[in-house]
Amino acid sequence: MFAKINHFFFQKYENSDLIIQQRVKVLLSICVTIVFVIFTLIVTYMIQGKQDMGVIIPVTIGALILIVCIGLIKYGYFYIAAHTILISSSAVIWITMVTESGELLARLDTVVIAVGFMTFIALLVSKRSMVIVGYAIANIILFLGCTYYLQQKLNFSDEVMFEYIIDTIIGMVSAGVGSLLIFTINKHALQKAEEATKIAEGEAEKNRELNRTLEQKVLERTQELQAAMEETHHLATHDSLTGLPNRLMFSQLLNHAIQSAKRYQRQFAVLFIDLDRFKIINDTMGHDAGDQLLQEIAIRLKRMLRAADIVARLGGDEFIVLIEEVTDSIHVATVTHKIINSIIQPVNIMGQECRITASIGISIYPKDAEDEQSLMKNADMAMYLAKEEGKNNFQFYSKDIQSKSLERLSIETHLRLALERNELSLHYQAQVxxxxxxxxxxxxxxxxxxxxxxxxxxxxxxxxxxxxxxxIPIGRWVLKTACAQNIAWQQQGLPPVCMAVNLSPRQLTDENLIDDIRTALNDSCMAPNLLELEITESMVMNNPTRMVAVLAGIKTLGVRLAIDDFGTGYSSLAQIKHFPIDTLKVDRSFIRNVPNNVEDKAITEAIIAMGRTLSLTVIAEGVETIEQMNFLDDHFCDAMQGFYFSKPILPEHFADLLREHIPSPRK
Structure with a gap:
């Protein structure tokens, strides 16, 4: 029964803090009731004696219970009042049953009233009719039992028994009516309590929803902060243009590779890559084109390497590669060859086809160095050696490279003062x-x-x-000096000759180039058609569209244009015809093995035929033997230049050669 009462009282407050408050109050009421009962028993026994306890005890307990229940009901604690009545009634019944005098049993209505309150508790405990019927049957059995006890044990007369039965019925009816009244009041209070509970639960649900929302916001914000931290770390360790690791990240990875290689007795290679003539593309086509080229080179490098290898961008046009677990220098050379061949492939930039080469320096751990800085420095020095060897190649670090690096620094230092000190001069080689x-x-x-x-x-x-x-300043001096020297020869009564001057890639991108050419012609008063400017085939093919515009601007001055070292690049007849050139110069590398090498003979014949098809003058460079000269003459080459006729000589010696040479047409 107590379990059902407790379940009914507190089932409305599950998962709520109210359950704790209600339980505390119920326990408090029970304790107070028990204390009152014990206190009444003790006081009554001490004052009146044991023979009078049967009369005083129920009166005292009833009064105390009434006071407690009135206070509880006043403050809305209906369920606690019910608990108190239940416990107190049980105490009264118990005391009645154990009293030997029988005087209390004579007042059967007290017992009946107590039982009536128990029936009320049954109404509160369950709304099921069967439970109420059960409690009613229990009351009847208790009533009949008490009646039998009174009649058989105490020998009450029928009139007395009838009187007590009537009193009992009246008491039960009174208790029932009172119970019904209290139940009705309690039901209304219960509804209010349930409404308050629903409101409280609604507020609690709102709070839980708010907490869930706050938790979600905190989670989202945490994820955003985590993503921002990861992005910040990525930006700090990677190149923003190519997405490759930057210098900082590569330094960390290289140190890790050093520790790993040292532990497992392995070797690896560091490749320092510098793109040749990248500045020309960047200056002529714009920074967007340069950025696009760098991105394409980064993609090619990643594609060429294994997943375990590392490629990073140090800045500008410099890349660096870490090749793990190499076996020997042949292995490294094979990989480097593939990288160079990959880089040199045509690149379509902004609708234009461009080509670029790379110079690569290599240092190997632990042979060349055992720390990060030395490995990178040695690879850098080897890269400069590759540039000095003509670019588009690779060089391994060696101990004598350092002396070459110091030599290069010394050359640059003294070269800056060469013009001021008149240390530069021009030698002249004849073209026949x-x-x-x-x-x-x-x-x-x-x-x-x-x-x-x-x-x-x-x-x-x-x-x-x-x-x-x-x-730039050196090239400007060469133009001015060469034009002036040509006029000086003419002033000596020598026949006018065409003066060929080489232009460098950097000069072609100089915005002042046309003004420099015009100034040299005007200052020397040399006819523009006597000046021929030479550019290499690789310079032309590096950015064909841009070069067509630059060369067209130079042609407006009336000077001639020649393509030097022809045959070493990737130009074709279809491309060459679009350039405003006058002369093709066959590279000396093809002439060297003529007429013995079949391939070089075929290439030379093709170049001569191309020149004749385009009505261009074809000049062969590097002619050193009569066999070479005869071969060229037999295949209708227009002119030759080389040691067979004359080495480069001083201007006064060339004047003597020009004066003394007597033309004799070949048969």
Missing amino acids: DFKTNAIKGVEALLRWQNPYLGVVTPTQFIPVAEESGLI
Whole structure:
């Protein structure tokens, strides 16, 4: 019964803090009731004696219970009042049953009233009719039992028994009516309590929903912060243009590779990659084109390497590669060859086909160095050696490279003062016409003699001048000096010849180039058709569309244009015909093995035929033997230039050659 009462009282407050408050109050009422009962028993026994307890006890307990229940009902604690009545009634019945005097049993209506309250509790406990019937039957049985006890044990008369039965019925009816009244009041209060509970539960649900919303917001914000931190870390360790690791990240990965290689006794290679003539594309086509080219090169490098290898961008046009677990230098050379071949493939940039090459320096752990800085520095020095060797190649680091690097630095330092100190000079090499055997032209070749470095060859100082930007003022001086020298020969009564001057890639991108050419012609008063400017085939094919515009601007001055080292690039007849050129110069590498090498013979014949088809003058460079000369003459080459006729000589010696040479047409 107590379990059902407790379940009914508290089932409305599950998952709520109210259940704790209600239980505390119920327990408090029970304790108070028990204390009152015990206290009444003790006081009554002490004052009146044991013989009077049967009369005083129910009166005292009834009064105390009434006071407690009135207070509880007043403050809305109907369920607690019901608990109190139940417990108190049970106590009264118990005391009645154990009293030996029988005087209390004579007042059967007290027992009946107590039983009536128990019936009321049954109404509160369950709304099911069967339970109510059960409690009613229990009351009847209790009533009959008490009646039998009174009649058989105490020998009450029928009149007395009838009187007590009537009193009992009246008491039960009174208790029932009172119980019904209290139940009705309690039901209304219960509805109010349920409404309040629903409101409280609604507020609680709102709070839970708010908490869930707040938790979701906190989770989303945490995820956003985590993503922002990851993005910040990625930006700090990766190149924003290509997405490759940057210098900082590569440094960390390289240090990790050093530790791993040291632990497992392995070796790896560091490749320092620098794109050749990237600045030309960047300056002529714009930074967007340069960025697109860098992105394409990054993709190609990643595609060429294994997943375990690392490629990073250090900045500008510099990339660096870490090749893990290499076996020997042959393995590294094979990989590097593939990288160079991949980079040199045509790139379509902004609708234009461009080509670019790379110079690569290689250092190997632990042979060349055992720490991060030394490995990268040595690879960098090897890369500069690759550039000095003509670009588009790779070089392994060696101990003598450091001395070469110091030599390069010394060259740049002294080259900056070469013009001021008049250390530069021009030598001239004649160009001979095959038909007339006359000197039809001359090429101006730059030379440098330094008091400290001695004679510095063009292959040593021209790349340094190109990379440092010194080629612009030096090239301007060459133009001015060559034009002035041609006029000086004419003033000596010598026949006019065409003066060929080489232009560097950096000069072609210089916005002042046309003004420099015009100034040189005007200052020297040389006829524009006597000046022929030479550019290499790779310069032309690097950005064909841009070069057509630049060369067209130069042609407006009336000067001639020649493509030098023809045959080493990737141009075709369809491409060459779009350039406003006058002369093709066959590269010396093809002439060297003529007429013995079949392939070189075929290439030379094809170039001559192409020139004749386009009505261009074809000049062969590097002619050193009579066999070479005869082969060229037999295949209708227009002119030759090389040691067989004349080495590059000083201007006064060339004047003597021009004066003394007697043309004799070949048969």
